[in-house]
Amino acid sequence: MSSTTVSRHHSGFSLAQYVTCLNGIVWREALRFVHQRERFVSALVRPLVWLFIFAAGFRQVLGISIIPPYETYILYEVYIAPGLMAMIQLFNGMQSSLSMVYDREMGNMRTLLVSPLPRWYLLFCKLVAGTAVSLLQVYAFLLIAWFWDIAPPPIGYLTVLPALIVSGLMLGALGMLISSGIKQLENFAGVMNFVIFPMFFASSALYPLWRVQEGSPLLYYVCLFNPFTHAVELIRFALYGQMNWISLAVVVCCTTAFMIGAIYAYDPSRGLVRRGPAGGEA
Amino acid sequence: MPDPRPRDDPAATPALSIEGISHSYGTRRALIDVSFAVAPASFTALLGLNGAGKSTLFALITRLFGTQAGRIGIFGHDISRAPGEALRLLGVVFQSRTLDLDLSVTQNLLYHAALHGIAKREARLRSDEVLTRIALADRAGSKVRDLSGGQMRRLEIARALLHRPRLLLLDEATVGLDVKARADILGHVRQLVIEQDIGVLWATHLFDEIVPGDDLVVLHQGRVLAHGPVEDIIADAGARDINSAFMRLTGAAVDSGSPAS
Structure with missing residues (x-):
């Protein structure tokens, strides 16, 4: 071991x-x-099924009035596009947390x-990496959606990027927080039922909140306090070159809270300490 | 409160010091007042049956778990209070495989290098160097899942050395390997002690991996039953070899009660 190496060990x-x-x-x-091409394909197929089948089928049933940021009547497909973009990020965030649980079970997580x-920085890097992957998926979706006549203003493709980054970080941080509480890969099915579906359906992704309020005031408030609603609205406004400040504030606050929770949970003296060693070890 | 700063005299500072470590999973006590040290540039075997607490101890040394009681120092750096300084002096090979099977051999090494902040150019040089040393240079582009068990283990050891640590931990590194692969890996690690002055803590439950001249720690049901040169432990136990010494030591421990149950 050289002396230079040793001296470097004492610096930050x-x-x-x-x-x-x-x-x-x-x-x-x-x-x-x-390497996981099927992951990319399934990440795209899911929102496209919603767009091509669900939205087409419900186009006549669910009329959308003129609400900000839209300045005219819009097709239902146009309305749900931002919700589907957020859905891609939601699934990606949960997929990343799934991979963290898998990594932990398989031992790869230890390398990290x-x-x-x-450790907070390592988790932050994981979060950034997951968000970067989600951006690729969302822009691939936007490209396909363009052929389906869902074409926001050209500048929207640029102005939506910061919104996607912030919402991607929030949903990734949520996934990370959830992954810290999952002990086994099998338990992850519960995340689908108890996190992804409720978050998606109790939001403004598929229908505007004023319509929800007409149907059920209670559900309206549930949707209003759902962070996913604000991720959707942030993306929706940004896609048309506008800013929804309330949604931005909610998303930033939630990102911070989820990240702090994940860092706390992955702190060796707290969250991980309650677990036993990996299977077969003692 | 122990001082987390490194001690002044490097020669007097152990590569690894374990002082009064206890750890529980709920009500189950996995480690009880464990203390021993590993000297720099030495080979120390940590001998214990499955369930003795070896992997828990490794998880504590590597800070995967937080210490509940006691202190762990790596070249004088307290793992709880100065984890960054401690961890960069440490290389580790876990019992379970931690390689990414879908990445290539080189990609696994570069990823590890990045996690230690080693720039890509330097990382490539070092990975070429270690792959040549472990005779895997011709498999650099192969996916890890295409390697044999012995090759994967060699790669894990090479990866653990990529950031040039001064202490290497290996947890049952030869599990599941054939006799030749086991001998190769053990020989390789012993060479590292001699050639690179690396302190090694080698956890095992196999008696034939321990030879005269090694330092030995006998861990049983979460307690250290003996610590010292192999010859001294055999003599103190009044046994003929390490196998019978271990049986006598652990038999005595069982008679006196089972702390981990």
Whole structure:
């Protein structure tokens, strides 16, 4: 061991080392995504089924009045497109947390957690990596949707990007928080039933909130307090070059809260300490 | 409160110091007042049956779990209070495989390097170097799932050394391997002690992996029953070899009660 190496051990990490770590984690997540083509296809098929079948079928049933950010009557397909973009991110966030549970069961997660960089930073890098993957999926969806006459203003493709980043971080952080509480991969089916479906259906993704309010005031308030609703609205407004400040505030606050919760849960002296060693070990 | 800063005299600082570590899973006590040290540039075997607490101890040393009681130091850095400094001096090979099977050999190494903040260019140089050393240079582009069990283990060891640690932990690293692969890996690790002055803690339940001259820690039902040179432990137990010494030590422990039950 050289003396230079030893002396370096007594110093902190440089900014370049933090960036290298971030690049490495994003790169690995992208490689895994590329290797799992079926994941990419299923991530796209899901919203497209909603768009091509559900929305087409309900076009005549669910009329949409002129509500911000729309300036004219719109087709139902146009209305649900932002909700489907958020749905892609919701599923991706849960998929990332699924992979964290899988990694933990298979042992890969240990490679990450024994890195000398701060654990909060490692989790943040995982979150960024998952969000980056979700962006690829959303833009692929937008490309296909364009052929289906869902064409926001050209500038919308750019202005929606920050909104997608923020909403992707929120949904990824939520997935990370959930993954910290799941002990086995089998338990993840519960996440589908108790998290993904309620969040999606009790939101403004499929129908505007004023319509929900007419049908059930209680459900209206549930939808209003659902963070996913605000992710959808943030994306919807940004897609038309506008900003929904309330939704932005809610999404940022929820991202922070979920991330703090995940960091707390993955702290070795707290969350992980309650678990036993991996199967077969003692 | 122990001082988390490294001690002044590097020669006097153990590579690993375990001081009064206890750990429980709910009401089940996995480790009870465990204390021992691993000297720099030495090979220490941690011998215990399945369920003795070896993997729990490794999880504590690597900070996967937080310490409930006691202190763990790596070259004087307290793992709880200075984890970054401690972890970058540590390389670890876990009992379960931690390689990404869908990535190539090189990609696994580069990922590990990134997690330690090693720039890509340097990481490539180091991965080429370690792959040559473990005779896997020709498999650099192969997916890990296409490697044999022995090759995967060698790769895990190489990966653990990529950031040039000074202490290497191996938890049952030869489990599931054939006799030749086991001997190769054990020989490789012993060479690292000699050639690179790395301190090694080798957890095992196999007696034939321990040879005279090794330091030995006998862990049974969460307690350290003996610690010292193999020859001394055999002599103290009044036994002929390590096998019978272990049986005598653990038999005595069972008679005196079972702390982990």
